[in-house]
Ligand code: FES
């Protein structure tokens with residue numbers, strides 16, 4: 001099937017198998033390997049991307065469903081060569097260790113900040129609760145989001 | 160090798176931001192699955208649905224006929240190349256692909272190699288395997304019963320399901336202690352099977368070049384050098400023709416130490432086909448077939464005087480090894496370092512009896528964020544100590560204090576033969592009690608009980624033993640557990656440091672750079688740290704058991720000092736002074752009494768390539784292999800407050816206070832990150848993580864819907880504190896820290912829940928302490944609402 005998808009602001013048209021998962025389309029066809037895979041039951045959230053600004057788990061979403069939609073991956077967080085505040089926040093607050101959950105965590109957090117620029121700790125924890133981090137214990141991830149809330153003008157998660 | 164110089168630290172103790180983060184936050188990490196090679200094929204594994212079954216036939220013809228399938232590999236094919244079995248890291252054998260029988264659910268039966276991963280998966284469904292199911296053995300007790308089905312009938316001379324019997328300590332002295340005891344308190348408990356489950360599963364890309372026969376294997380390995388050697392032994396490939404590359408690793412926690420069948424088959428397939436073969440494990444494969452952890456059935460008896468002084472400890476442990484003994488651990492110690500079970504206590508006598516048994520489960524076990532089975536040991540003693548305190552009517556904290564090894568007893572030789580290098584257990588305990596407000600909490604607990612609320616306070620004062628090891632005692636398959644560092648200083652004053660260990664998120668690129676900075680005055684941003692490529696790093700045993708800082712950290716400091724010595728001779732030449740007249744201030748060599756006459760380290764390094772003293776070899780480079788004189792012994796006290804909901808049995812940690820002493824902290828931010836990660840995994844083990852099996856050997860816990868991992872929502876808040884007792888023998892006084900919190904905290908959480916119910920006689924709740932277990936206990940005590 002032919003699909004047309006905007007990924008990180010760039011339009012792509014591609015011929016894909018109907019069963020191709022979005023995560024594989026992003027990783028294998030577009031070589032955007034920042035989106036990861038950590039499970040086969042839609043449980044871990046490592047594959048999260050933004051679909052028209054809303055977090056979805058791209059391992060449970062067909063590439064064809066993204067036809068005509070706009071996707072944002074971690075590679076699209078950078079704007080004009082500088083890090084998005086959430087990326088800066090993760091660096092500042094030691095919000096990552098192995099880094100495997102990080103792209104998805106940042107996207108979920110960026111989406112949260114779009115809607116709620118000054119979230120409470122509880123709101124942050126709830127927002128990231130669809131994403132597993134096996135390394136950090138989440139405390140510093142929460143701080144990273146708080147850092148971004150305090151230091152970054154949240155920008156519309158353009159897609 | 161005492162702690163160097165009294166000079167104030169310039170770089171140790173600084174929370175330098177991590178150098179590795181920039182690529183990860185940009186999504187530019189380079190994990191195994193991100194690597195794509197030209198002409199690469201994809202492999203997937205067909206696994207056994209049965210836990211124990213004879214294989215009658217395997218028909219691969221339909222799979223082979225599917226378009227896009229390049230090869231289907233079976234055990235029979237591997238057997239022709241003598242590759243159907245491989246050695247494990249504890250010297251046992253494990254099937255690569257099953258030939259005769261399957262011995263666990265999820266065992267590797269056949270592999271499909273295809274042009275795409277989708278086709279490889281499709282083809283799995285076309286393989287027909289005819290099994291004759293056999294009775295499954297699902298517990299070590301059942302395994303050792305007379306007449307139990309023999310699991311390892313492939314092993315000559317193996318007549319039952321026993322893997323090992325191993326004892327430690329002094330039986331006679333212990334018997335005497337028990338004969339003299341006024342009181343004996345016992346606890347029987349089970350540390351259930353759980354799984355490290357790093358967020359990234361295992362995988363590899365094997366690329367055997369048909370022209371040169373050279374095998375480059377990209378692999379999610381915590382120990383690439385050891386794997387290279389094992390591959391040379393398994394596959395008979397000459398070792399110089401094997402290159403293992405561990406790229407960025409998405410967490411390991413012990414799961415990525417062993418050799419897995421997928422690695423071997425992918426390599427064999429690449430060799431046979433002449434194209435690169437990628438295998439990426441799925442989560443179910445990860446949870447059901449790769450290194451699980453724990454699964455120890457334990458009983459401890461503590462001999463006490465009437466005043467509560469400990470006289471002796473007896474421990475019996477039965478370990479469920481699965482169908483192969485595959486622990487990565489020193490060959491001398493059959494149950495790892497479980498004999499550290501005397502913990503933080505001055506126990507004059509101890510005797511430990513351990514047995515391992517084969518069952519129809521995944522081979523293991525690995526030490527999940529743990530130094531060779533110390534987690535189980537620490538859990539048993541810290542739980543037993545609490546039970547004993549209740550039985551003799553003492554506060555658990557005072558009972559601990561009474562029996563601690565005292566600060567002036569270090570170095571302390573334990574009853575099972577460890578020499579603890581340093582410690583001050585009381586100081587850590589006191590700090591934890593003060594921070595949590597222990598005395599007030601006990602009052603509050605009383606009041607709460609009167610109001611019908613249940614609050615529990617749990618404490619654990621753990622001792623860890625990390626940094627294997629002194630090579631006289633520690634090896635993996637005979638390879639001594641030293642580690643190495645190669646340091647090269649470039650003419651313009653920059654450095655490259657190459658290590659035999661391998662980070663999986665621990666931040667080595669920053670921490671090890673800081674050690675170089677401390678010793679040589681080159682800032683961390685000018686030190687590039689390389690790990691994981693066996694062609695380009697010196698031999699080392701890898702990163703697990705919190706060994707990187709104790710071993711490779713020592714090697715790094717020492718090689719930097721060796722280079723500094725040479726630099727000093729060059730500086731003397733440049734300054735036309737004698738070496739003895741030079742002072743090193745951490746960044747410069749200056750003439751004593753004339754601080755203006757000085758050369759920075761960068762100027763001296765430049766001279767090493769441009770302006771040398773007569774007769775000196777050019778360059779500033781070197782390799783150091785460091786064999787530590789002893790393990791390091793981090794310790795601490797964790798204190799947890801929980802509240803139980805009497806209606807549901809749910810319990811919630813309200814406060815978690817952690818006091819850790821890991822000696823000198825290189826990067827406190829990273830250390831705290833490690834501790835919080837460990838506390839979370841400790842909480843997970845106490846509360847939810849469980850790999851269990853039904854009576855047919857079906858694994859329950861084979862995906863993240865059944866194997867529960869805490870999210871941000873369940874994970875408690877942590878309050879971290881420290882004391883600092885430097886290791887007296889480590890070159891920079893540091894100890895390992897990555898695992899302290901997983902070792903120490905499960906007991907603290909369980910102790911807290913039990914403490915909430917201790918007044919009604921509850922002494923034990925088995926992990927994971929789920930709400931139904933708590934509710935049962937509440938109900939029995941008439942406390943359920
Ligand atoms: S990969 Fe785990 S939720 Fe998508």
Ligand code: FES
Nearest residue numbers: 097101133134135
């Ligand atoms: S940083 Fe490793 S999983 Fe989150």
